[in-house]
Amino acid sequence: MKVKVLHIIFALILVYSVPLHAQDTVSKNIFLKGITVNASRNNENISNMASSVDVIAKSDIDNYPCTSFDDLLQSIANVYVNRSSGIFSRNSSVTMRGMDGTNRVLVLYNGIPLNKTSGGGVNWDIIDPETVEKIEVIKGSNSALYGNNAMSGIINIVSRTPKEKFAGTAGILYATYNTTGGRISLSGNQIMNNKGWYWYANAFYRKGDGYIIVSETSRDSNDTKLKMNEISTDFKLAYQFNENTRISVNYNFYHDKRSDGIKIFETDGSLLYDYSNVLMADFTTVFKNNIDFQAKTFYHYDYFWQHTERLNETGDVYKLYDTDQSSHDLGLWLNASKRFSPLYKLTAGMDFKTGDMKAEDTYRTSTDHAIRQGKIGFIAAFAENEFQPVKNIKIIASLRFDFAQFFDGSFSIDNPTYTTGFATSYVENYPSSQWTSLSPKLSAKYFINPKTDVFISFSRGFMPATLDDMCSSRKITKGFKLANPNLKPEYVSSVEIGNTYKPNNNLLFESSVYYSRGTDFQYFVATGEFIDIDKIVLRRENIGKVNIYGLETSVKYQLTNYLTLKANYTYNNSEIVEFNAVNETGVNLKGKYIAEIPPHQFFIGALLKSKILNATFTLNYISKQWADEQNSTELVEHTTLDLRLSRQFLKRFVAAVDIQNLTDLQYIDKKGGLAPGRFIELDLGVKF
Amino acid sequence: MRNYSIVSFITFLFFIACSKDESDNKIPPILHLKIGNSYIANDTAIAEGSQITIGISALANGGENLCNLVIKSNNSLSLLDFGFNAASIDKDFVIHKNTDSIQKISIIIYNKTGLCDSIVLKLYKNGSAYKAVIYYPSITLGGQNNTSIGSFSSFSNGLVYNLNDASTNQALIDLLYYYSVTNQEYNCIASPGANITGIFSGANAPEFWSVKNTTYFSRTVINIPLSSFDNALNDSIIIANIFSNGGRKAKALTANQIWGFQTQTGKFGLMKIINVNGLESGTVQIAVKLQQ
Numbered sequence: 001m002k003v004k005v006l007h008i009i010f011a012l013i014l015v016y017s018v019p020l021h022a023q024d025t026v027s028k029n030i031f032l033k034g035i036t037v038n039a040s041r042n043n044e045n046i047s048n049m050a051s052s053v054d055v056i057a058k059s060d061i062d063n064y065p066c067t068s069f070d071d072l073l074q075s076i077a078n079v080y081v082n083r084s085s086g087i088f089s090r091n092s093s094v095t096m097r098g099m100d101g102t103n104r105v106l107v108l109y110n111g112i113p114l115n116k117t118s119g120g121g122v123n124w125d126i127i128d129p130e131t132v133e134k135i136e137v138i139k140g141s142n143s144a145l146y147g148n149n150a151m152s153g154i155i156n157i158v159s160r161t162p163k164e165k166f167a168g169t170a171g172i173l174y175a176t177y178n179t180t181g182g183r184i185s186l187s188g189n190q191i192m193n194n195k196g197w198y199w200y201a202n203a204f205y206r207k208g209d210g211y212i213i214v215s216e217t218s219r220d221s222n223d224t225k226l227k228m229n230e231i232s233t234d235f236k237l238a239y240q241f242n243e244n245t246r247i248s249v250n251y252n253f254y255h256d257k258r259s260d261g262i263k264i265f266e267t268d269g270s271l272l273y274d275y276s277n278v279l280m281a282d283f284t285t286v287f288k289n290n291i292d293f294q295a296k297t298f299y300h301y302d303y304f305w306q307h308t309e310r311l312n313e314t315g316d317v318y319k320l321y322d323t324d325q326s327s328h329d330l331g332l333w334l335n336a337s338k339r340f341s342p343l344y345k346l347t348a349g350m351d352f353k354t355g356d357m358k359a360e361d362t363y364r365t366s367t368d369h370a371i372r373q374g375k376i377g378f379i380a381a382f383a384e385n386e387f388q389p390v391k392n393i394k395i396i397a398s399l400r401f402d403f404a405q406f407f408d409g410s411f412s413i414d415n416p417t418y419t420t421g422f423a424t425s426y427v428e429n430y431p432s433s434q435w436t437s438l439s440p441k442l443s444a445k446y447f448i449n450p451k452t453d454v455f456i457s458f459s460r461g462f463m464p465a466t467l468d469d470m471c472s473s474r475k476i477t478k479g480f481k482l483a484n485p486n487l488k489p490e491y492v493s494s495v496e497i498g499n500t501y502k503p504n505n506n507l508l509f510e511s512s513v514y515y516s517r518g519t520d521f522q523y524f525v526a527t528g529e530f531i532d533i534d535k536i537v538l539r540r541e542n543i544g545k546v547n548i549y550g551l552e553t554s555v556k557y558q559l560t561n562y563l564t565l566k567a568n569y570t571y572n573n574s575e576i577v578e579f580n581a582v583n584e585t586g587v588n589l590k591g592k593y594i595a596e597i598p599p600h601q602f603f604i605g606a607l608l609k610s611k612i613l614n615a616t617f618t619l620n621y622i623s624k625q626w627a628d629e630q631n632s633t634e635l636v637e638h639t640t641l642d643l644r645l646s647r648q649f650l651k652r653f654v655a656a657v658d659i660q661n662l663t664d665l666q667y668i669d670k671k672g673g674l675a676p677g678r679f680i681e682l683d684l685g686v687k688f
Numbered sequence: 689m690r691n692y693s694i695v696s697f698i699t700f701l702f703f704i705a706c707s708k709d710e711s712d713n714k715i716p717p718i719l720h721l722k723i724g725n726s727y728i729a730n731d732t733a734i735a736e737g738s739q740i741t742i743g744i745s746a747l748a749n750g751g752e753n754l755c756n757l758v759i760k761s762n763n764s765l766s767l768l769d770f771g772f773n774a775a776s777i778d779k780d781f782v783i784h785k786n787t788d789s790i791q792k793i794s795i796i797i798y799n800k801t802g803l804c805d806s807i808v809l810k811l812y813k814n815g816s817a818y819k820a821v822i823y824y825p826s827i828t829l830g831g832q833n834n835t836s837i838g839s840f841s842s843f844s845n846g847l848v849y850n851l852n853d854a855s856t857n858q859a860l861i862d863l864l865y866y867y868s869v870t871n872q873e874y875n876c877i878a879s880p881g882a883n884i885t886g887i888f889s890g891a892n893a894p895e896f897w898s899v900k901n902t903t904y905f906s907r908t909v910i911n912i913p914l915s916s917f918d919n920a921l922n923d924s925i926i927i928a929n930i931f932s933n934g935g936r937k938a939k940a941l942t943a944n945q946i947w948g949f950q951t952q953t954g955k956f957g958l959m960k961i962i963n964v965n966g967l968e969s970g971t972v973q974i975a976v977k978l979q980q
Contacts, residue, residue, distance in 0.1 A: 264773070265753070265772075265773035265774070266773065309773070314936070316933075317771065317933050318771045318772055318773060319771050320755055320771065320773055320800070362802075363756075364755040364756065364771075364798070364800050364802075365755045365756050365770075365771025365772065365773070366756055366758075366769050366771055367756065367758060367769070367798075417766055417769040526872050528872075528874075528940045528942065529940070530907075530939050530940060536871070536872050587869075587872075587874070630869055630872060632869045632870055632871075632872075633870070
């Protein structure tokens, strides 16, 4: 039956791949000619950038199989997206260039950072794919422009600008696991003679009954479904003073309520509530002396409450505890650029950012009460020179100086018991610490001929420790994490050579090879202790040196005006080559591979757009990878097939079906949980 | 203007739809001490080391569920920290009189919101009831690939058994030793009841045993200097370190650790790790003191 369904779907694709009178064509511009990349801090034309750059355009965003924003990133070479429970995952891990951790990828929304200072991560769910105009991905270290987080790359999400005086869309969805939802989007543009307001307001709601992530053979009566209930809203109001000057304010809000799949005594079992708020303002102008100026300011407020109950393996130890955590980030980014001549451009700027976190763990089944908190501040200045010494060569040299200070860090515990493993009540105030870093980047691009160019770059990245790693002793998926207030920044130096080859107007080859050496690399190390009977105690430490080398290669082929094929392959070898951390068990991680990095990834995508049907088919191969730092548990390789079919009818209506994991592949994720299997979403929308 | 109103209204609906479920039930629980010949009463004189049975019953009384029962000695040492989740509890607990001339036993019951009720028992010392311990000064166990030293032992006799002999004496075996990096167990002493699979091979492997004694181990609550272990002549130090939440494995063993244990028959003891040598073919040497 399963095979029959697949055959029918493929037959439909083949039938409809013969375009009749196409309304539109796919990826009209696979070379992205003329597209500027805002993530470069000075709106650089993509063809001039001496880096490995990918842009996902609006037409692709609308047609890729996607139930969460980060699904879109799977189509890009050397970006590894891990959302193992699909929409029922609390969050997604997005990593690049052979380095683990989302905190090593800088994520921007209209050029404003979404990474949280508390843990370095990003709440991807705050972005509704419907509101995105394009996604820019710059791979490799870009600390020379952006400082911390930009260790392995940058992802800039650009929201759309309304074109019509007043427009709106509304839609409903129904999906596997009794998932239902709806969205509404309103927008307006009152700009006349380059002056006026534009705005949009979006709201999205989705809830689902979820599934049990424990395999049937290991399931017990305490395992329940991963229920989910989420809403997000996104408001933008902008005023354009003239062609070059505008100011905008953006507010994004996201809230979800999720169960974590365990229910013992509590009515709703273990639960998590998340509230994320991001307020952003952006001012752009061009001064009379042709200086482009940008000022961006942002405020993040995140709060989560987690209610957890657990029963041990033998069923005789029960725990119930609550975690309340709040964090704030406040920042101001300023930069200006001036093109002095067609051959020379200078960009300079300053960044200010401060962040704090405070978390309380209150145990209901014991007397333990722990508070962990800390603050961090950053100040930085940077400059970038872009010049063309000869006609076919472009050189870009950047340098950034960062100063960071950690302060007001503390950990306290009242009335501890065996649950937290602390012997007595105590308060520890962590000493403040400061770091500085100089992050250079030198890159050159040589335009060999109109069809071929090649670039080379050297860069040094910098990342201070996160507040959570420095201040928080708490339970994590891997075990029990001990705070390490002495954690130092890590540095990564990289060399990269890449090229682009366009043999004809329909074909594009891009490839890149790189070598990175990380020093004082931050990584989890087991201390050799156990807490709470069998929880491994870990601490993030500066372990020493890692070597990462790899390559990425991609091809885009516009077969007809209606059909585009994309494929890419990624190889990464990420190995610990020097291990200086000392732990009780004496386990030396030298020679081990970095966990959660698949050495091989492969992607194929086919996008068809015709009057009758739009169809996108994708294949993602993820090779075996180590699940743990000791390289003792290996996750099996897996290949998933996704499909999206959509059709516009009666002018205003759009119907779509998204099928993720078409073959219903069951695989185990890094936490030992089952993937959700085949997930089918039906969407019906109307435009007005 | 109408459009802004629609958006504002939708936002308002979303905000009110996502409030956290927090209880405002402020009714505290009620705790009762059981009375009778089986239970200790307030102001009783009793020999140090004697077993005391405390019987309690508690009710949520219309408030939030009961979640935590704590028994403390002299308001500091936690003798029991029991987590649960129920509207009532009726339970008996066994503790031992310590060496203090006057010992205050505090019994506190907490509900989910932290509200509590408590009772204090005052006990007086009257003589001593401590007993001598069984002492095995050196037991050396081999890893699962060690061909000359067995991996299994019994607290009943302190002898070491190889896999085949252990299989024929399953009822005697209380602990086994192996090395594994899985789950970062490393050098690990476990009880047969820990369902050890894939470590020992063949038909005699513990996973196929019909009798699997479960020994519980605890290190988290044991905080004893090595000299106290070495000098202990009676079971006072064991009784002072009785634990209520143990695991079936003692993982990541290193020299000079002290672990508490409780046998399948309910007897408590202490285990000192003398040395640890190697991996799957290595050895671990331990000393054991346990209640008679």
